[in-house]
Amino acid sequence: MSDEAVGGWLKVVGLGPGDDALITPEVSAALAEATDVVGYVPYVERVAPRPGLTRHGSDNREEIRRAEQALQLAATGHRVVVVSSGDPGVFAMAAALFEALEAGEPAWRSLDIQVLPGISAMLAASARLGAPLGHDFCCINLSDNLKPWALIEKRLRLAAEADFAMAFYNPRSRARPEGFEHTLEVLREACGPQRLIVFARAVATPEETLRVTTLGEAQPEMADMRTLVIVGSSQTRLIQRHAESAESAERQSTPWVYTPRSVSGADA
Amino acid sequence: MSDEAVGGWLKVVGLGPGDDALITPEVSAALAEATDVVGYVPYVERVAPRPGLTRHGSDNREEIRRAEQALQLAATGHRVVVVSSGDPGVFAMAAALFEALEAGEPAWRSLDIQVLPGISAMLAASARLGAPLGHDFCCINLSDNLKPWALIEKRLRLAAEADFAMAFYNPRSRARPEGFEHTLEVLREACGPQRLIVFARAVATPEETLRVTTLGEAQPEMADMRTLVIVGSSQTRLIQRHAESAESAERQSTPWVYTPRSVSGADA
Numbered sequence: 374m375s376d377e378a379v380g381g382w383l384k385v386v387g388l389g390p391g392d393d394a395l396i397t398p399e400v401s402a403a404l405a406e407a408t409d410v411v412g413y414v415p416y417v418e419r420v421a422p423r424p425g426l427t428r429h430g431s432d433n434r435e436e437i438r439r440a441e442q443a444l445q446l447a448a449t450g451h452r453v454v455v456v457s458s459g460d461p462g463v464f465a466m467a468a469a470l471f472e473a474l475e476a477g478e479p480a481w482r483s484l485d486i487q488v489l490p491g492i493s494a495m496l497a498a499s500a501r502l503g504a505p506l507g508h509d510f511c512c513i514n515l516s517d518n519l520k521p522w523a524l525i526e527k528r529l530r531l532a533a534e535a536d537f538a539m540a541f542y543n544p545r546s547r548a549r550p551e552g553f554e555h556t557l558e559v560l561r562e563a564c565g566p567q568r569l570i571v572f573a574r575a576v577a578t579p580e581e582t583l584r585v586t587t588l589g590e591a592q593p594e595m596a597d598m599r600t601l602v603i604v605g606s607s608q609t610r611l612i613q614r615h616a617e618s619a620e621s622a623e624r625q626s627t628p629w630v631y632t633p634r635s636v637s638g639a640d641a
Numbered sequence: 642m643s644d645e646a647v648g649g650w651l652k653v654v655g656l657g658p659g660d661d662a663l664i665t666p667e668v669s670a671a672l673a674e675a676t677d678v679v680g681y682v683p684y685v686e687r688v689a690p691r692p693g694l695t696r697h698g699s700d701n702r703e704e705i706r707r708a709e710q711a712l713q714l715a716a717t718g719h720r721v722v723v724v725s726s727g728d729p730g731v732f733a734m735a736a737a738l739f740e741a742l743e744a745g746e747p748a749w750r751s752l753d754i755q756v757l758p759g760i761s762a763m764l765a766a767s768a769r770l771g772a773p774l775g776h777d778f779c780c781i782n783l784s785d786n787l788k789p790w791a792l793i794e795k796r797l798r799l800a801a802e803a804d805f806a807m808a809f810y811n812p813r814s815r816a817r818p819e820g821f822e823h824t825l826e827v828l829r830e831a832c833g834p835q836r837l838i839v840f841a842r843a844v845a846t847p848e849e850t851l852r853v854t855t856l857g858e859a860q861p862e863m864a865d866m867r868t869l870v871i872v873g874s875s876q877t878r879l880i881q882r883h884a885e886s887a888e889s890a891e892r893q894s895t896p897w898v899y900t901p902r903s904v905s906g907a908d909a
Contacts, residue, residue, distance in 0.1 A: 468775025
C-alpha cells in the first residue's frame with residue numbers, strides 16, 4: 374500500500390430513519406472526523422456541510438460504483454464515511470461494500486474498514502407501534518430488482534407457515550406496483566383476511582404516518598418506497614389507546630400493536 | 642386519573658449492546674429527565690446514579706411484575722424509564738410492557754407511553770462481522786421458556802427451506818443446554834455441514850469475542866446466554882482480512898462475513 378494510504382479509513386454507517394436524535398454518538402464521531410461522505414443523494418444531504426468535508430452524492434442503484442469510489446478514496450488516505458439510512462447492514466450499503474471489496478483490488482483488503490450500526494427502519498417502526506416484533510420474526514426485501522419474484526413468493530409462504538411476524542422493506546415502487554399487490558394476495562391466502570398489517574411511512578420524520586389495518590382491508594396504494602410494512606403473526610394483538618394529553622392525542626387513532634412473548638404448547 | 646399522574650410518563654428504551662457510544666441521544670435525554678429507572682439489575686446498573694433518580698433493579702424472569710411496577714409509578718406522576726439491553730422491541734421489555742398494559746388497570750391506557758428504539762444485539766453483531774444480514778433474514782429466540790421446542794424446530798426447518806440468514810437470541814442457558822445442541826443438529830441436517838455460523842459474544846463490550854466457523858465444526862459450548870448466533874444463508878460468504886494497522890490486527894483472524902444483495906434466477 375502506498376504512503377498516501379496512511380491514515381485512511383472507511384466506515385459504513387447508519388444514519389437511522391430520519392430524526393437526528395436517533396443517530397448514535399459513534400456515528401456522529403465518525404462524521405466529525407471524515408474528509409469524505411459518500412452515499413445516495415438524500416442521505417448525503419442529511420450530513421451538514423463543513424470546511425474539509427467533501428460530500429459525494431450519487432443516484433440510487435449506483436451502489437457498487439459508489440462502494441468502489443469509497444474504497445478508492447480510503448486507499449488514497451481519505452477518511453471516508455459511507456452513509457445509509459437506517460442500519461447499513463439491512464438492505465443497505467454494507468453488503469454492497471463487501472461485494473465491491475471482494476471483487477476489487479487486493480490492496481483494498483488491507484484497509485481499515487468498519488461497519489457502524491444504526492437504528493433500522495424496522496426497529497423504529499416497531500417502536501412507534503408498540504412491539505409487533507416482540508416474538509420471532511423475519512425481514513424481507515420485497516424489491517425484485519435483485520432476486521426473482523418466485524423466491525419472494527416462496528419466502529412469503531414459508532414465513533406464513535412458520536407464523537413469523539414479517540417486516541417488509543421496499544414494498545412498492547412506481548416501476549413495479551404489481552409486486553406488492555401479489556404480496557397481499559399471497560398473504561391473504563396464507564394468513565387469512567383478519568391478520569393485522571401496519572403501514573409505517575417515513576417514520577421519525579415530519580411526514581410520518583402510521584396506519585393499522587387487516588390484510589382484508591389493505592390496499593396496495595397504502596405502501597410506497599418510504600413505507601415499512603409489518604404483518605403480524607397469528608398472535609399479534611391491538612390495544613386501543615385512551616389519549617388524554619395533547620401530545621398523545623395525535624396518536625390516539627393508532628392503537629398499540631404488539632406480539633406477546635409467549636406461545637402456548639397448543640399453538641405449536 | 643388522579644392529579645398525581647400529571648406529568649408522569651413511561652418510556653421503554655434500548656441501551657444498545659453495551660458501549661455507551663451506541664446509546665441514541667433520544668434515550669440519553671429520556672434518562673436525563675427520568676425520576677425512576679426500572680429493569681433487570683445489570684441493565685439498571687448501566688445507568689449512572691444521580692440525585693433525584695431512583696433505580697429499581699429486579700431479577701430476570703420478573704418481566705411482568707417489573708412492567709406493572711413501571712406502569713404504577715407512571716400512573717402516580719413519576720417519569721419512568723424501563724431499560725432493556727439492545728432494542729426494547731426485540732425479545733425484551735416492550736412486549737412485556739404491553740402484556741401488562743392489556744391485562745392491567747384500564748386507567749393505564751391513558752398514560753403517556755413511548756418505546757424508544759436501540760441498537761439491537763443482532764445489528765451490532767452483524768456490523769462487527771460485515772453484513773451477514775444483508776439479504777432476507779429471520780430472528781428467532783431459541784429459549785423454550787415461553788414456547789414449546791416443537792415450534793422452535795418447525796421454525797428452524799422452515800427458515801432453512803426459505804434460505805433465510807438466521808439470527809438467534811438466547812441460544813443456550815445452563816438450565817437447558819440440550820436445546821442448542823438440537824438446534825445445531827436440525828440445521829446441519831437442513832443446511833449441510835459447510836454452512837457458515839458465527840458466534841458473537843458480548844458484542845460492544847470489553848469481553849467481545851467473534852468466532853466464525855461452519856455448522857460441521859460448531860460445538861454447543863461455543864454459545865452461552867451472552868452470545869448472538871448468526872447462521873448464514875446458502876449465499877453467505879467470507880472475505881479474509883489482510884490487516885496492516887495495529888488496531889485492525891486484533892481482528893485479523895476474523896474474516897468478514899457478508900450476504901450479497903442479489904440472488905440469481907437460477908437459485909430460486
